[in-house]
Amino acid sequence: MLKNYMEIVVDDILPSVLKGEDLDCKCDKCLSDIKAIALNNLKPMYVATEKGILYIKLNQFSTQFKTDVVKQIIIAIKKVKEEPRH
Ligand SMILES: [Zn+2]
Numbered sequence: 001m002l003k004n005y006m007e008i009v010v011d012d013i014l015p016s017v018l019k020g021e022d023l024d025c026k027c028d029k030c031l032s033d034i035k036a037i038a039l040n041n042l043k044p045m046y047v048a049t050e051k052g053i054l055y056i057k058l059n060q061f062s063t064q065f066k067t068d069v070v071k072q073i074i075i076a077i078k079k080v081k082e083e084p085r086h
Helices: 005-019 028-041 050-060 063-082
Strands: none
Touching: 005 028, 005 050, 005 063, 028 063
């Protein structure tokens, strides 16, 4: 089964980024929107095996990589803040 590992990474980092942003609404709809926008702007990392996931885990948190993900999440939060869909 193919999995976009970037999804796991965004899930992992999102809560800590949200703490630093004053997002009015944190309902599932807004959080899904944030995730979707961020993931559309990040390169997907598809893995097919558990082994692949472990391999990427070891390499995921280079500073540059994390900075890029955080940056895209912040952009997504701003977008949703400006134009909430409900
Ligand atoms: Zn909401």
